[in-house]
Amino acid sequence: MDTPKSNKLDIIVPAFRGHSQNFLMVLDGISEEDALKRIEGRTNHIIWMIGNFLDMRFAMGKVLGVEEEFEFKEYFSQGKALDESFNYPTLDQLKKSFHQISPLVYNKLLEVTDADVDKDFPMGMNIEFFPETVLNFVGMCIGREDYLCGQIGLMRRILGYEGMKYEFDENIKY
Numbered sequence: 001m002d003t004p005k006s007n008k009l010d011i012i013v014p015a016f017r018g019h020s021q022n023f024l025m026v027l028d029g030i031s032e033e034d035a036l037k038r039i040e041g042r043t044n045h046i047i048w049m050i051g052n053f054l055d056m057r058f059a060m061g062k063v064l065g066v067e068e069e070f071e072f073k074e075y076f077s078q079g080k081a082l083d084e085s086f087n088y089p090t091l092d093q094l095k096k097s098f099h100q101i102s103p104l105v106y107n108k109l110l111e112v113t114d115a116d117v118d119k120d121f122p123m124g125m126n127i128e129f130f131p132e133t134v135l136n137f138v139g140m141c142i143g144r145e146d147y148l149c150g151q152i153g154l155m156r157r158i159l160g161y162e163g164m165k166y167e168f169d170e171n172i173k174y
Contacts, residue, residue, distance in 0.1 A: 019145045051076035060141040064108040106174035
């Protein structure tokens, strides 16, 4: 296993790699058509969930110093609500963005120091028990990724797909 320079990221690095695997496994077999389906007009579709997941990856990257811009940020930036008038990117386009940003963010997670993650990162939350630091922002992004993979997993079942299979690919190093 890769060891981050910052001991504060010991739990984040394996979570990040686990989320990368979960992301790919939960999308396995989902069709482009089904990825745009909503349930009774009340849920987000899988494409929106994927875009929000990627928005988290790109935001995490940006706070860590990755300069890449999310090609589709106008659809998903900062949790933008689903808009049925948008012509959303395809599942394949979003998977390509995932493979573009994920190794870059992963490498930054390994390179940053305790001093880097301890820096202030104002989020405007103003919650007494939640210091607004780079580390806590990264933690929030990791939590959001977890949530979104769970939501996509639920959508898989609702749309009639088998549950996600836990077949990890150890060749994916991010």
